[in-house]
Amino acid sequence: MTDGSATRVVLAKLGLDGHDRGLKVVARILRDAGMEVVYLGLRQSPEGVASVVEQEDADVVGISMHNASHMTLAPLMVTALRDLGLATPVVVGGIIPHHDVVTLREAGVAAVLGPGASAVEVVETVRGAAADGGS
């Protein structure tokens, strides 16, 4: 992406939670901002998402969590990427209590987007993560 090509983002829901309204809206927001979105949808495993990130050479991974499983699954997402030798930044969105944000950041999550984040915040956060992140 540093060579001027569009930012590539992989979006997925991990685990069993079916709340996909937010992630679908984010997919359209990022697409409207000129990014390339690979939307994996529901019921993905961290390992499966990581292998797509590798194949697609993605700049950012976005996952969306609404069922209080973020403390387990978000760190597993980071680990799955690192296990493949990928430094791809992970952005987490959804219902994330304030007191969990620091722990998630310590676990290697690049950024957390809470409910009510505006389209501008979403785009800037993903761009920022892509600019800072690994590759």
Place this chain on the structure above:
Amino acid sequence: MSEGQSRDEARRAWEEAYGAAPLREGPFETMSGVPVDPVYGDPPFPGAYPYTRGVYPSMYRSRLWTMRMFAGFGTADDTNRRFKELLRAGGTGLSTAFDMPTLMGRDSDDRLSRGEVGRAGVAVDTLVDIEDLFEGIDQGAVSTSMTINGPAAIVFAMYIAAAEKRGVPRADLAGTIQNDILKEYQAQKEYIFPPRPSVRLITDMMAFTTAEMPRWHPVSISGYHIREAGSTAAQELAFTLANGFAYVEAAIAAGLDVDAFARRLSFFFNCHIDFFEEIGKLRAARRIWARWMRERYGAKDERSLLCRFHTQTAGVSLTATQPEINIARVAVQALAAALAGTQSLHTDSYDEALALPTDKAVRIALRTQQIVAHETGAANVADPLGGSAYVEWMTDEMERQAEEVFEHLLELGDGSILEGTYEGIDNGYFVGEIADSAYRFEREVNAGRRIIVGVNAFTDGNEDKVDDTLRIDPAVEEYQLRRLANVRSERDAAAVEDALDALSVAATDPVRNLMPPLIEAVRAHATEGEIVSALEAVFGTYVERVVV
């Protein structure tokens, strides 16, 4: 007003019905002491076809809506303790929330269940969990509501088996199971099998309860999740009622008499923040359901025509910034639900955009609807907004928009709503319409065309953080894994295998009712996940066509 009935006759019929109804104590007067009538305006009156103004002639003068707060707790033991507290406090209805793995038909030790066991409800893997959940509770004396869809038949079988093991016959069991699979493909996404075999499981449960369990409500047709996923009010109304028609068509096709089962269907709607639109939507729901049931599906029994519904305030309307102001949003939504004549109501907690709610937030939510019920006077008069030019117009408009959707589905299904619904699921119609509406709304908020207080306007105070949110104990997951391992090691493995084989054989025969072999399988302590796998081998697994 029924056909051929004059205004006076309609009035007399209503007076007679009202006179026969038991009444609460009242006083039915304003806080200043002005006595008020039970209903005002012109026919048709509440309790009379087409029921726009309410399903009962006396509405809340006989009985207030049921204040049913839905909540989940980690383990079967925790939930059992909470049930007993509720019963001691005079409650008679129990509401069960299951965790995500249970809702998705996965065992607690399944890889995909990591991090979700016991999180947003109780974990159920085997009959042992249901037995512990209802330990010391007379299942014949309570009414139980179970919110589960994809694997509903399995958990229902466990509930029956647990009761019978303790000597409570299935005919004595009362309650409701949500069991509305069509909206899962459209909105909530908690599906397992493809639509047709899933609907077969539902018609099996409708046939089974019609024959053997007269006090059980086998389906609660739910628009709530459709709305939360982003639909408009009219889409929620139309898709929900169409799903109801689809189940009616499926049950009739399975040989059931419409008047034998229709009265046990109930509904579950959202109440969002646009006050008059919501009231119009809910009034229209009653009118449309009554007309279609009578005119299209030939229902004769009056009880088959009644659209009785539970309402929940709109979780999606809650903001994470300045969360305390959500209490005001919930109050407005609760008032709308009451003015629209709901039969029961769950009010959301103000902190739900941040985390699972704390006990205090849940109590405030309950108090909010108690204020509506006991302080505002809203419960004194049935359909108090009926006759308002605006509300009547809005009701007509909601109905008109819903009828357009029904026409589209009938076209897709060659005259069948059921087939049109299958087609709309296959071709992405429902998810596409819902995603379009959600995105349109989001863009309007982002562009500032729509004001959301504390989000895109009036943001002073947004920096205040709420630190008192519920924290989840990770020990729950380990505890449940040990329980499941114990059951697996102690049960008779050959009996489990035989019961699962018998279930698979029954599943291949579309005229066999699957409830009896399901009850046998859970008695042998087959796990929920094993039963799902056995059925998936016959039915297949649903894979969503992704529409973004």
